[in-house]
Amino acid sequence: MPEPAKATDDVRKESSMLKQKAMITANHQRLGRAREEGRKVVSTFIPGNLNELLMCFDVVSNLPEANALANGMRRRSGDLIREAERFGHSEDVCTYVKADIGMFLEGNLGPTGEALPTPDLLLLSYTGCFTFMKWFELLRDMYACETKMLHVPYLGDGIVTPSMREYVVRQIKEELIPTLERISGVKFDIDRLREHMRESAKAEEDLVWVLQSARNQPSPIDAFFGGVYYIGPIFTAFRGTPEATDYYAALRHEVEERQAAGMGPITPEGDMGEERYRLVVDGPPAWTHFREFWKMFYDQGAVVVASTYTKVGGVFDFGFRHDPDNPLESLADYCFGCFGNLNMEQRTDIVESYMNDYQADGFLINSVKSCNSYAAGQLLILREIESRTGKPAGFIETDLVDPRYFSAANIRTRLESYFEMIDQKRSVAAA
Numbered sequence: 001m002p003e004p005a006k007a008t009d010d011v012r013k014e015s016s017m018l019k020q021k022a023m024i025t026a027n028h029q030r031l032g033r034a035r036e037e038g039r040k041v042v043s044t045f046i047p048g049n050l051n052e053l054l055m056c057f058d059v060v061s062n063l064p065e066a067n068a069l070a071n072g073m074r075r076r077s078g079d080l081i082r083e084a085e086r087f088g089h090s091e092d093v094c095t096y097v098k099a100d101i102g103m104f105l106e107g108n109l110g111p112t113g114e115a116l117p118t119p120d121l122l123l124l125s126y127t128g129c130f131t132f133m134k135w136f137e138l139l140r141d142m143y144a145c146e147t148k149m150l151h152v153p154y155l156g157d158g159i160v161t162p163s164m165r166e167y168v169v170r171q172i173k174e175e176l177i178p179t180l181e182r183i184s185g186v187k188f189d190i191d192r193l194r195e196h197m198r199e200s201a202k203a204e205e206d207l208v209w210v211l212q213s214a215r216n217q218p219s220p221i222d223a224f225f226g227g228v229y230y231i232g233p234i235f236t237a238f239r240g241t242p243e244a245t246d247y248y249a250a251l252r253h254e255v256e257e258r259q260a261a262g263m264g265p266i267t268p269e270g271d272m273g274e275e276r277y278r279l280v281v282d283g284p285p286a287w288t289h290f291r292e293f294w295k296m297f298y299d300q301g302a303v304v305v306a307s308t309y310t311k312v313g314g315v316f317d318f319g320f321r322h323d324p325d326n327p328l329e330s331l332a333d334y335c336f337g338c339f340g341n342l343n344m345e346q347r348t349d350i351v352e353s354y355m356n357d358y359q360a361d362g363f364l365i366n367s368v369k370s371c372n373s374y375a376a377g378q379l380l381i382l383r384e385i386e387s388r389t390g391k392p393a394g395f396i397e398t399d400l401v402d403p404r405y406f407s408a409a410n411i412r413t414r415l416e417s418y419f420e421m422i423d424q425k426r427s428v429a430a431a
């Protein structure tokens with residue numbers, strides 16, 4: 001998903017990172033050319049995105065969160081957020097929203113400098129975050145374009161009943177498909193959808209293999225700082241394409257080689273040294289200080305072996321795959337299962353299983369106050385994980401794309417004390 005701020009010679013990148021960067025840049029360029037090529041544009045969110053369905057109508061996808069985080073990595077988001085605040089948005093509002101609104105107010109140039117077209121449709125898959133709805137209400141006013149909401153019930157009881165699934169499928173059939181046919185002028189072909197889903201399932205299989213390679217010691221990947229690159233194509237405009245399938249096959253091959261050689265992850269400064277701490281991390285990264293943040297971990301020998309953020313655009317590691325035999329039902333199930341649509345008990349169970357399956361030394365939360373969807377209940381999860389696993393939990397605070405909330409000295413001190421706490425627990429256990 002992220003594109004590094006600036007390609008410099010002293011930054012080490014896996015070849016898969018370069019490949020995913022090229023794919024995501026190509027999508028921004030496609031967006032820039034959409035009008036002259038007469039293609040329709042749909043803006044949609046990462047969680048619950050219906051990429052396989054959208055591709056059946058030859059539309060180009062614009063993903064506002066991906067734009068916001070890419071602008072964060074390019075250090076542009078601070079100015080954009082301030083612009084949105086001058087326009088009246090409060091400090092507490094999700095900073096992805098403000099970075100997006102600020103981008104619009106500043107001429108709507110996307111992260112790679114192309115002017116972004118006015119969308120023909122705002123397609124909101126409502127998967128657990130109330131801010132999504134408010135964000136698209138603002139965009140609807142700004143762009144004066146058509147809006148559709150796919151309402152996905154929250155998994156309050158932790159289960160998907162047949163009537164819940166039917167409710168979502170009916171909206172896809174009766175609302176979304178006719179709207180997309182009308183806007184694009186392309187007739188829906190279910191066999192085309194099945195073909196995209198076949199590709200999705202292959203890519204999902206390889207992605208899961210890569211993420212689960214972190215069960216090894218040492219882990220050949222960092223499942224958070226490296227993981228956010230790995231999820232890029234599958235969480236954005238590429239899930240369901242042969243290009244994404246190839247990307248994940250190549251990524252898997254790269255990681256297989258590292259694993260066979262007993263190597264750890266590649267960091268921006270080269271191979272990581274000794275693996276000293278294995279962590280499970282909850283919450284998003286601080287995109288504006290991505291490399292500085294990552295360095296605070298690998299300098300201490302800390303590797304993230306599992307993360308919840310790499311599940312926001314779909315949880316695939318408990319068996320879900322897009323199913324070409326039941327395409328619409330499977331789209332509904334994909335939406336139900338996105339991390340933000342899961343209740344607190346389910347989120348806690350997932351973290352607990354990661355702590356055990358990946359033999360983690362600790363659980364760390366990076367809390368972002370402006371992301372209500374993530375922050376709500378985090379302390380509860382933290383206490384519960386401590387009590388269920390007996391492993392130390394830590395808590396730091398940053399922001400997604402607002403550089404004002406990244407206090408390097410404070411975070412470094414907190415992390416250092418947290419690693420000392422893990423050391424202490426280990427020596428007590430060994431005594």
Ligand code: SF4
Pocket residue numbers: 094095096097129130131132340370371372373374400
């Ligand atoms: S509140 Fe969180 S989940 Fe919701 S849009 Fe903002 S960053 Fe995304």
